[in-house]
Amino acid sequence: MAGVYIHIPFCKSLCGYCDFYSITDNSLKAALVQALMREASLRSSYLEGEQVETIYLGGGTPSLLEPDETAALLEAVRNNFSPGKNPEITVEVNPDDVRDGYIGALRKTGVNRISLGLQSWNDKLLRYMGRRHDAAQSARALDIVFGEGIENVSADLIYGLPGMTIADLRSDLEKTLAYPVKHLSAYHLTIEDGTRFGKLKKEGKLKEADEETSASMFGVLGAVCQEHGFIHYEISNFALEGYISRHNSSYWKQVPYIGLGPSAHSFDRRSRQWNVSDVKKYIRAIEKGEIPSEREELDRLTVFNEYVMTSLRTMWGIDLLHVEEMYDKELHDYLVNLSDRYIRYGLMKREKNTLILTDQGKMISDNIIAELLADL
Numbered sequence: 323m324a325g326v327y328i329h330i331p332f333c334k335s336l337c338g339y340c341d342f343y344s345i346t347d348n349s350l351k352a353a354l355v356q357a358l359m360r361e362a363s364l365r366s367s368y369l370e371g372e373q374v375e376t377i378y379l380g381g382g383t384p385s386l387l388e389p390d391e392t393a394a395l396l397e398a399v400r401n402n403f404s405p406g407k408n409p410e411i412t413v414e415v416n417p418d419d420v421r422d423g424y425i426g427a428l429r430k431t432g433v434n435r436i437s438l439g440l441q442s443w444n445d446k447l448l449r450y451m452g453r454r455h456d457a458a459q460s461a462r463a464l465d466i467v468f469g470e471g472i473e474n475v476s477a478d479l480i481y482g483l484p485g486m487t488i489a490d491l492r493s494d495l496e497k498t499l500a501y502p503v504k505h506l507s508a509y510h511l512t513i514e515d516g517t518r519f520g521k522l523k524k525e526g527k528l529k530e531a532d533e534e535t536s537a538s539m540f541g542v543l544g545a546v547c548q549e550h551g552f553i554h555y556e557i558s559n560f561a562l563e564g565y566i567s568r569h570n571s572s573y574w575k576q577v578p579y580i581g582l583g584p585s586a587h588s589f590d591r592r593s594r595q596w597n598v599s600d601v602k603k604y605i606r607a608i609e610k611g612e613i614p615s616e617r618e619e620l621d622r623l624t625v626f627n628e629y630v631m632t633s634l635r636t637m638w639g640i641d642l643l644h645v646e647e648m649y650d651k652e653l654h655d656y657l658v659n660l661s662d663r664y665i666r667y668g669l670m671k672r673e674k675n676t677l678i679l680t681d682q683g684k685m686i687s688d689n690i691i692a693e694l695l696a697d698l
């Protein structure tokens with residue numbers, strides 16, 4: 323089993339919180355699509371022997387591509403890798419890009435999952451974030467997506483924004499879940515250096531949500547999603563039964579994936595590889611038949627730590643038998659001993675051979691994970 327990620331590094335404008343690699347000049351869009359197809363062909367052996375179960379177009383803004391460009395990229399994936407019978411094919415879509423006929427045409431390309439970047443239903447907060455859409459466009463986009471018969475729809479929300487109240491979050495959740503969305507990704511705002519928000523923070527012009535508000539918001543998020551029948555399967559991700567994102571889950575389960583495009587990362591269980599974060603350099607290199615990337619061989623401890631970091635964020639938790647089989651008894655015992663304290667504090671629980679965070683533990687997941695990382 324394997325995944326394919328395609329990065330479309332263009333945005334009409336940059337949002338205040340975003341640190342993904344993206345540029346606002348999309349004049350190289352056609353050249354990039356050609357380069358992506360070529361990269362798929364140059365790296366067709368990367369997933370040798372693995373069946374592709376998920377394809378994900380992210381960004382940036384993949385909804386800036388025309389449906390025929392998306393179709394060409396999917397065709398390149400089908401021609402160069404080995405898709406399974408019914409791969410999950412997701413495209414991230416911004417509400418303001420849902421133009422007439424777009425979703426229907428996208429569906430014909432084989433796309434069967436849409437991830438809509440709603441972020442909030444509060445126009446004031448949307449403007450503060452620098453989003454290009456408003457709540458009315460979100461409602462229209464959702465109506466069109468469902469009207470076109472795409473039933474596997476995920477919505478993205480951001481919470482913990484400066485000035486955002488718990489009532490604002492509850493309202494965002496209720497408005498989103500009033501639609502038949504099957505999946506929700508809700509991320510707490512993080513302020514990254516190099517972003518507009520990062521600059522405002524340095525200048526003392528941005529007040530982050532305090533810990534108490536953040537914790538209350540996380541509690542409200544979990545409670546409202548649960549009331550609507552959603553499974554909290556990862557710290558920031560919720561889904562109805564049968565709609566857990568296969569693509570995201572494969573990252574957390576250390577399934578190999580190839581990332582095509584500028585700044586895209588790839589993982590083959592032994593190494594990590596990342597392409598240059600520069601559209602022009604990327605296109606020039608690919609045109610010469612070269613892959614502009616760096617590579618890091620992963621040692622056993624690094625892979626183990628990545629497993630701890632990702633699996634503990636999920637409802638499946640750390641599988642101690644897997645640790646013993648894939649790594650060794652020493653790392654197994656290390657985890658058992660270290661987790662004992664958290665189990666006693668009610669932050670973790672052990673179910674048979676699995677270590678899982680409790681709801682309380684999820685609130686301080688980053689701290690617990692940092693403590694569990696091995697440096698033997």
Ligand code: SF4
Nearest residue numbers: 333336337340381382
């Ligand atoms: S959040 Fe999305 S739309 Fe906004 S700048 Fe980042 S990639 Fe572009």
